[in-house]
Amino acid sequence: MIRTPMILERLGALVHQAVRDDAARHGLLPIHLQVLQYLAQANRYSDLPIAIAEYFGITRGTVSQTLSVLERRGLLTKARDPVHGRRVHLRLTPQGLAILGDSWTERVQAALCAEPASARLDETLVDVLAALQRINGRRAFGVCSQCAHFRADAGGTHCGLTGEPLAAEQTVKICREWAAPIPTD
Known part of the structure; x- marks a missing residue:
């Protein structure tokens, strides 16, 4: 019997719980923290609201509400694309980056670095x-x-x-x- 599907499910559940805990610590919902993490890794072709919807498989309305919360909290800013006027790029603020400094991804990275x-x-x-x-x-x-x-x-x-x-x-x-x-x- 291959245990990999069960191990992946278990890892997914642990990551999901860590995201919930990290988000709650900052007064955010899990999707808020996930969007911040995504934007920290996204290049200029991917730091767009539509890319967030595609990446997470969520509606544009959910993305819009999420971005409004993050912008209101001072965790991200929006900037018009100088070439494509209707396109909006999303950037993390120093406060947004600080939230990610002690997130589940950092803890997983540390655990993985310890493994040869x-x-x-x-x-x-x-x-x-x-x-x-x-x-x-x-x-x-x-x-x-x-x-x-x-x-x-x-x-x-x-x-x-x-x-x-x-x-x-x-x-x-x-x-x-x-x-x-x-x-x-």
Whole structure:
């Protein structure tokens, strides 16, 4: 009998409880904390309200209400895109980042860093995640520099999909336009 589904369920339940506890400690709902965590990892193609809806599988109305609470609490700001006028980018404030400083993700990161096999586990979990996303027909949201569209040359890094240059800090963040690289054998 494979125990992995049960272990994943158990890990999911523990993470869910940790998110609830962390959110309550700051007077927030779990989705508020999850959105803050997402935005801390999102690149400029993914720091949009529609990307949040896609990532969490929630309605635009829920996203709108969540963003209003976070903005009112001073945890994020909204900025119009200079090129695409109707597009709004979301940025965490120092207060928003501070909430994440002692969150469940930091505790999990510390636990994983203590394990010598964490790199292999990370690769395995990424493979499982990608397979489940394909089965469910969801956007993948992977790390920019690991995308089929990522390009690096003498002129720097840029997105092969949009042609836009990428700042170094953007290449290590998640992107909603991510596509699995084509294996080279």
